[in-house]
Amino acid sequence: MELLSLFDSFFRFGGVISCLLASALVLRQAGDRLPAKLSAFCCFTAAAFMLATYPELGSAFGYWAVPIFVLSMFSPGAAWLFCLSTFEDDFKVRWGHFAVVGAFVTLCVTQATIYYYEFSHIPLISPLKIHAVLKDTGVFPLGISSVLLVIKFGFVGHMLWTAWQTKDDDLVEKRRKFRDTFLVVVVLVSVAVLFTENWLLGFSDELVAFVQMGQMAAVLGIVLYMIWHITGVEGDWLFGDSKLPVATEVTYGKTNRPLSAEHHDLSTLEKLAGKGTLLEAGLTINCLAGTAHMPEHRLRRLINQHLGFRNFADYLNFHRIQEAKSRLAIVDDRHVPVLTVAMDLGYGSLGPFNRAFKERAGMTPTEFRKKALADC
Known part of the structure; x- marks a missing residue:
């Protein structure tokens, strides 16, 4: 004892x-x-x-x-x-x-x-x-x-x-x-x-x-x-690094200067984003790594160190909200429900989409659409 x-x-x-x-x-x-x-x-x-x-x-x-x-x-x-x-x-x-x-x-x-x-x-x-x-x-x-x-x-x-x-x-x-x-x-x-x-x-x-x-x-x-x-x-x-800002339209891709060997992988990610791969519902980092034909640990490092994101959900939201802003500002699509836009962008329900949009844009999707259409 x-x-x-x-x-x-x-x-x-x-x-x-x-x-x-x-x-x-x-x-x-x-x-x-x-x-x-x-x-x-x-x-x-x-x-x-x-x-x-x-x-x-x-x-x-x-x-x-x-x-x-x-x-x-x-x-x-x-x-x-x-x-x-x-x-x-x-x-x-x-x-x-x-x-x-x-x-x-x-x-x-x-x-x-x-x-x-x-x-x-x-x-x-x-x-x-x-x-x-x-x-x-x-x-x-x-x-x-x-x-x-x-x-x-x-x-x-x-x-x-x-x-x-x-x-x-x-x-x-x-x-x-x-x-x-x-x-x-x-x-x-x-x-x-x-x-x-x-x-x-x-x-x-x-x-x-x-x-x-x-x-x-x-x-x-x-x-x-x-x-x-x-x-x-x-x-x-x-x-968290106070010197590392939250990824935005301005800071996106400017966190660290990539090595020449990493330009190809970053280019591959940009091409997949352009094809709408990041808008797929239920997309995981493992699935994206398979589609991009690169090891998962390498993909994690690229998104974190070169694109400035600390988690995969934030990376997806960045691209999805950018696309949402474009769609909500289209005059001919002004009667398309916000829920439809959210589902098309890979969200399973309206709540997560609204939260992610407001965090990125500072307003709800409906408020953004009204403002965007009023400026047309």
């Missing part, structure tokens, strides 16, 4: 220091970008979580345990937002995100308040022990714990789904590789946390301590992995 405690302290406090260091490095390098801000917040709350779950929390920190405990409540939500901002290039924090994280934190505060009224003192103990103490005090505390568990599973499930379902469209090779590490670590840490909090309470202290030690080691590992890339010369893959 003493050896486990020693290793736990090593991983735990090593993780705290690493998280704080990562927060500072991220803000220094890319503090003007949303993914970097959310990453720093995630690391900061992760450090608080590792301190809050320290078995001797109260005796070690006294009343300083209260702000640490409160900050740790944001850790699951912060990890969730960091995941979304990392793997969704067009991610923006919306009111729905605030509502979900706010509801989770409110329930955590309610749980701590119940503890205070039950025992007449501030819970200077870890969240794990609060849950263990309150689980047999009544239906209401048990209900809150159950809701918190459901939300945590929701966070984990959505993170895994987001990281996995956008993998094929991702054109940033280093970020694609990071997904595999991220998926493994999220699964390991989440299983460790959820099992420790909800299913291992009746087992031996040695088993709980071993699981917690593994949890701290996994967190330390992923943070050190981030620090390795943040301090390297190629850290922009994680948060």
Whole structure:
């Protein structure tokens, strides 16, 4: 048990220091970008979580345990937002995100308040022990714990789904590789946390301590992995390169000067775009690579490094919205429904088309058509 405690302290406090260091490095390098801000917040709350779950929390920190405990409540939500901002290039924090994280934190505060009224003192103990103490005090505390568990599973499930379902469209090779590490670590840490909090309470202290030690080691590992890339010369893959603008009609194809050997491949892509290949419904990067007769990894690199796109969907939307603008401005086609235009351009429904069009043109397709026809 003493050896486990020693290793736990090593991983735990090593993780705290690493998280704080990562927060500072991220803000220094890319503090003007949303993914970097959310990453720093995630690391900061992760450090608080590792301190809050320290078995001797109260005796070690006294009343300083209260702000640490409160900050740790944001850790699951912060990890969730960091995941979304990392793997969704067009991610923006919306009111729905605030509502979900706010509801989770409110329930955590309610749980701590119940503890205070039950025992007449501030819970200077870890969240794990609060849950263990309150689980047999009544239906209401048990209900809150159950809701918190459901939300945590929701966070984990959505993170895994987001990281996995956008993998094929991702054109940033280093970020694609990071997904595999991220998926493994999220699964390991989440299983460790959820099992420790909800299913291992009746087992031996040695088993709980071993699981917690593994949890701290996994967190330390992923943070050190981030620090390795943040301090390297190629850290922009994680948060986006502020010097690399979003591909537009002006910047398209001007990101990097292609080598002579790559002119042919880029010319092939332009020819396929001219033939309408990029307008085919359900087109994947694997299918396009086959049509272009080039390896998929080469196609990803060309679209990312030479055309300036970070994901395949954005590349398709660029060409499809350009074509949509042309069609919506044709006077003779003014009575063709917008839905028909969307379907002809490879969209499965009107919603995704409207969102992609507004993001690119700053207005809806209907508004664009009215303006274009009024200028004729």
